[in-house]
Amino acid sequence: MQYKDYYAILGLARGASDEQIKRAYRKLARKYHPDVSKEAGAEEKFKEVAEAYQTLKDPDKRAAYDQLGSHRSGEEFRPPPDWQQHWQGSAGDAPFSAEQMDLSDLFAHLGAGMRGGARMAMPGQDFELSVPITVEEAYGGTEIDLDLNIPEYDEHGRLRRVPHAFKARIPKGATDGQRLRIPAKGGRGINGGRNGDLYLDISLRAHPLYRATGHDLYLDLPLAPWEAVLGTAVEVPTPAGRVRLKIPAGTQAGQHLRLPRRGLPRPKGGQGDLYAIVQIVVPGAAGESERALYEQLAAASAFDPRAHLAQEAGHAG
Amino acid sequence: MRVELTEVIWLEEQALTFAELADLSGLPHSVLEELVQAGAITPIHPDADHDIDGPDAGDRNVSGADREARFSAAALAAARHARQLCEDFELDAPALLLVLGLCDRVSELTARLRELQAKLPRRVR
Numbered sequence: 001m002q003y004k005d006y007y008a009i010l011g012l013a014r015g016a017s018d019e020q021i022k023r024a025y026r027k028l029a030r031k032y033h034p035d036v037s038k039e040a041g042a043e044e045k046f047k048e049v050a051e052a053y054q055t056l057k058d059p060d061k062r063a064a065y066d067q068l069g070s071h072r073s074g075e076e077f078r079p080p081p082d083w084q085q086h087w088q089g090s091a092g093d094a095p096f097s098a099e100q101m102d103l104s105d106l107f108a109h110l111g112a113g114m115r116g117g118a119r120m121a122m123p124g125q126d127f128e129l130s131v132p133i134t135v136e137e138a139y140g141g142t143e144i145d146l147d148l149n150i151p152e153y154d155e156h157g158r159l160r161r162v163p164h165a166f167k168a169r170i171p172k173g174a175t176d177g178q179r180l181r182i183p184a185k186g187g188r189g190i191n192g193g194r195n196g197d198l199y200l201d202i203s204l205r206a207h208p209l210y211r212a213t214g215h216d217l218y219l220d221l222p223l224a225p226w227e228a229v230l231g232t233a234v235e236v237p238t239p240a241g242r243v244r245l246k247i248p249a250g251t252q253a254g255q256h257l258r259l260p261r262r263g264l265p266r267p268k269g270g271q272g273d274l275y276a277i278v279q280i281v282v283p284g285a286a287g288e289s290e291r292a293l294y295e296q297l298a299a300a301s302a303f304d305p306r307a308h309l310a311q312e313a314g315h316a317g
Numbered sequence: 318m319r320v321e322l323t324e325v326i327w328l329e330e331q332a333l334t335f336a337e338l339a340d341l342s343g344l345p346h347s348v349l350e351e352l353v354q355a356g357a358i359t360p361i362h363p364d365a366d367h368d369i370d371g372p373d374a375g376d377r378n379v380s381g382a383d384r385e386a387r388f389s390a391a392a393l394a395a396a397r398h399a400r401q402l403c404e405d406f407e408l409d410a411p412a413l414l415l416v417l418g419l420c421d422r423v424s425e426l427t428a429r430l431r432e433l434q435a436k437l438p439r440r441v442r
């Protein structure tokens with residue numbers, strides 16, 4: 001298995017005191033904890049730091065870790081032959097195959113073997129996965145492939161990582177921030193403990209057209225100035241297909257036109273709304289004849305879009 | 318390898334008992350009880366079971382009521398989050414309550430920000 005230098009991860013020398021270990025962990029946890037930092041990679045970094053701390057804060061586990069010797073980080077190594085016997089306790093019924101394991105597995109299960117040796121029922125490990133889905137997948141439901149490597153004891157009582165692959169059906173109606181639970185698909189329970197669960201955190205991928213909040217969708221709807229003034233009917237995309245939308249005469253920029261039940265379906269039935277946000281867009285370069293028409297319009301119109309600004313100025317003076 | 322199709326459970330559709338909530342979240346009963354009493358984790362319809370109990374209902378101790386209460390998905394998410402925070406920062410109950418409160422505030426603000434961003438028209442062209 002690959003060696004990880006837990007001391008280096010915490011920025012400490014091998015002889016660090018318990019107090020130094022605690023202080024280093026707290027400092028790094030404050031920096032990288034997923035509730036504190038949203039920086040890319042922070043969560044991974046925190047997991048590393050937490051793993052190092054879980055091992056080094058426990059005097060027994062730390063002693064066991066120190067006995068593995070000092071290697072370079074990432075270097076392949078095997079624990080010394082007598083290590084397992086010594087540290088896994090007298091029971092000796094939970095040997096491991098070093099190739100298929102992670103260093104963290106070794107220490108996670110070490111405590112259980114060492115304390116008293118009583119066969120306590122322990123629940124299997126829960127796993128949490130983030131599952132990004134598209135707006136279309138949220139609309140219609142989808143199936144996702146899950147591949148997990150879960151530490152488990154085999155029939156000889158050896159601990160190893162077992163690949164688990166299965167599909168999960170994400171029902172329609174899932175949206176950003178929702179969570180799904182797949183019971184008993186996490187790590188296997190030990191000594192009759194229940195199996196761990198799998199939690200899926202759903203997030204929505206950014207969509208080129210729609211912005212989602214809850215089950216409602218927002219779509220920008222650009223209109224030409226004359227379309228906004230005169231009213232028109234336009235085709236707008238929705239997740240269920242294109243629909244015709246009537247634009248009333250005198251539509252203002254920034255207005256939200258609501259298309260009821262054209263958003264994302266809700267898990268218990270019903271559907272969110274789709275809002276088209278009006279934007280009034282002017283042509284980049286008006287041709288000769290267009291310019292002439294605008295000039296004519298400017299001369300004919302008494303419309304003052306800044307009347308309220310003039311009034312404010314009047315009050316001030 | 319055999320690939321099976323698994324049905325998922327909407328967390329929203331499950332109602333959990335106090336014991337199930339403690340078991341699934343890994344929080345000790347005593348800590349969970351403190352969180353419930355402080356209102357950081359709230360049962361579904363907290364008084365639904367007790368309205369019909371008449372005048373005696375008031376005599377029952379709080380922990381008894383907690384054990385009869387049912388909890389939603391949001392409660393499980395909150396309890397799991399609390400367990401994680403307890404482990405990661407070695408927090409006691411008062412500190413945990415404070416952190417959970419602040420985290421709730423952050424998620425409310427993040428949701429509000431997301432909503433406002435969704436409503437904000439993008440620049441065309």
